[in-house]
Amino acid sequence: MLYIILAFAAGCLVILSMIINSHLAKRIGVFQGTFINYIVGLLFTVIVLLFRNNAINLSFNNLSQIPFWAYLGGLIGVIVVAISNVIIPKIPTIYSTLLIFLGQLFTGIIIDSFTGNLISKGKLIGGFLIIAGLVYNFNVDKKHLIENE
Structure with a gap:
């Protein structure tokens, strides 16, 4: 249960971080x-x-034993923050949150397929339901904008 709460809290903090960073970037x-x-x-x-x-043990010997790809997390993190800084001010937070979640969901499904993990129909159906909800909500929002003009 603790890990579920921590995962939920991390998700909340990611969105807050993206919003705060995008205001700084503006x-x-x-x-x-x-x-x-x-x-x-x-x-x-x-x-x-x-x-x-904690001792900070960052000897060259220890760092050189880590595979190259393990260092790409920092690079990818910078790219994520930079992209978020661009998109958050341009589209509503709920849309960017759901689009980022969809990217995470389908990337997880692709990675699971390459690593031999089971891909459930429920995950795929859930992802497509979220896409359908986004499209529906976008059309409703667009209709309200047109009516208010």
Whole structure:
């Protein structure tokens, strides 16, 4: 149950982070906002490590044993923050949230198919229901905009 609560909290924080970062990016620029995001994250991580009294063991020998692809998470994170900084101000938060979720869902399904994990019909049906709901809601919103003009 704890992990479900933590996953829900992480999802909430991701959306809040995206909104806050996009407002920063509007003021100082997309990549400058992304840079500040990662600098603040780095400082927070250093503070947490210092207070936890964990040894920071980053020897070249340890780092060189990690496969190259494992370092791509940071690169992908920067790309995600930069893209979010661009899209959040352009489309309503609910749409960007659902579109990002759909991207995560279908990417997870694709990764599961390559790694031999079971892909349930429910996940596919759920993803397509979310797409149908988005299209329906978009059309309703568009109709209201036209009526209000």
